[in-house]
Amino acid sequence: MKVDLFDFTLPPDRIADRPAVPREAAKLLVVGKSLADHKVADLPGLLREGDLLVFNDTKVIPARLRGTRRTAKIEVTLHKNVAADSWHAFAKPAKKLKVSDIIRFSDDFTALVTEKFDGGEVALSFSASGPELMEKLMAHGEIPLPPYISSLRPVDEQDKRDYQTIFAKDEGAVAAPTAGLHFTKALLEKFRARGIEMVTTTLHVGAGTFLPVKVEDTEDHLMHAERGFLNAETARKINEVRTRGGRIVSVGTTSLRLLESAADEQGILHPFEGETDIFITPGYRFKAIDLLITNFHLPKSTLFMLVSAFSGLETMKAAYAHAIAEKYRFYSYGDCSLLYPTS
Structure with missing residues (x-):
């Protein structure tokens, strides 16, 4: 596919240079058959009992x-x-x-x-x-803030706290799994009260995630590999939830890429340890997840291609146009979305 298909114009003032306070106060755009504006704090009510959230527990190092x-x-x-x-x-x-x-x-x-x-x-x-x-x-x-933030202001002590998720424990990432930045201990308690389960996996996010796509066609783009881990117990838990009809909700594109790398053609997850350079574009058949929580991504980026593969290119272009008009905040410290798959 032509990379230009994934282009859009983002006003510079839509780029967030600090996260929302509190974190769950960030806006949440639900993208399904229609668009609906919410807050991250609404997520427990938007999901169902028996659903399973999958987080990435990688920890950002001063890279x-x-x-x-x-x-x-x-x-x-x-x-x-x-x-x-x-x-x-x-x-x-x-x-x-x-x-x-x-x-x-x-x-x-x-x-x-x-x-x-x-x-x-x-x-x-x-x-x-x-x-x-x-x-x-x-x-x-120092914490390696993305260039679209570090070009706006210097990295400071606050970023050492802001640019880590509450799940961060396995050192090795040089970029945060940013969808996870919106979650707090109080919000996790609300998920538990609703009967929504949670597990963690590990994908060490690399700086290659910020590299622009410089080719004209997606088939010519070379993805940087990232190292990930999915243990047998977590794989078993996810398979069990899907078997009983619960939905797998990937918190972030990093969790998604790991789960899709660990799934076989029937969608059954297996333990995984190694590198993945999976590159997901429209036409990809998703095997391992049902819903995706993710931030708003850069034009012509591999991540915008991924969400377009999941929810449909025209749907995502409309969603991003809505987010820009409604003053959603973009990128790592910005707001997020809950995406349903294309029908």
Whole structure:
């Protein structure tokens, strides 16, 4: 499909630079046979007893580092962990780097450039490894806010809290599973009171999620792989809920991509551990989920293509036009939607 089919115009003032307070006060657009405006706080009443919410419990690490190669300033954003001391990263400006260069982040924390790829991507071998590397990242890194937020204002201490979900526990993401940012402990209690169940899976979101689609046709786009985990007990629970007629509600596109990667052709989930580079566009047959909760995504992005595959391209274009007119807030810190599948 032509990438231009997924384009739309978003006024700059619709981009959220802070989340709603409280989190469940964010707007929620229900997209089904018609459009309905709600708040995230209304979700317990919009779902049914016996439904199951699937969250992503990945935790964002301070994956953006600022250093120097001799006198040149270099910024790197880690996106894929390949060994205890090695990551692939996006570097700016990458043209100033060559293989064997050393980037210095502090007197005792450096990285060696071991390989260069297209698109500003490099392979880095750090002077620290494993838990020590994580300590160095905590000391010298910053939360890697998406460029559409970091270009509006500097990252600050508040972002360390705001850019994590309440489920975050498994360190490894360099971007938040943003649909999960809307949930609070009080809201979870309301789900439980309604007989709505919850489970978590893990997909470590990579910085590739922010990369623009630069090709003209979706068939020519190469997705970055992300590492995920679905254990046997969670897979069993999800299968059990579907068998008894409950609906599987994916909280976010990251949970969706993991579930679809773990499902067989009959829609039965199996334990999963590994990488997925699944790229979902219109025409894809969804096997594992029934409803999707997700934020509002960038024009011509792989995520807008995914929601268009789920609910229909024309439906999503109409939904986004409505959201823009009704002053919904877009992207990571913005409002969200509850999507029904295309009939």
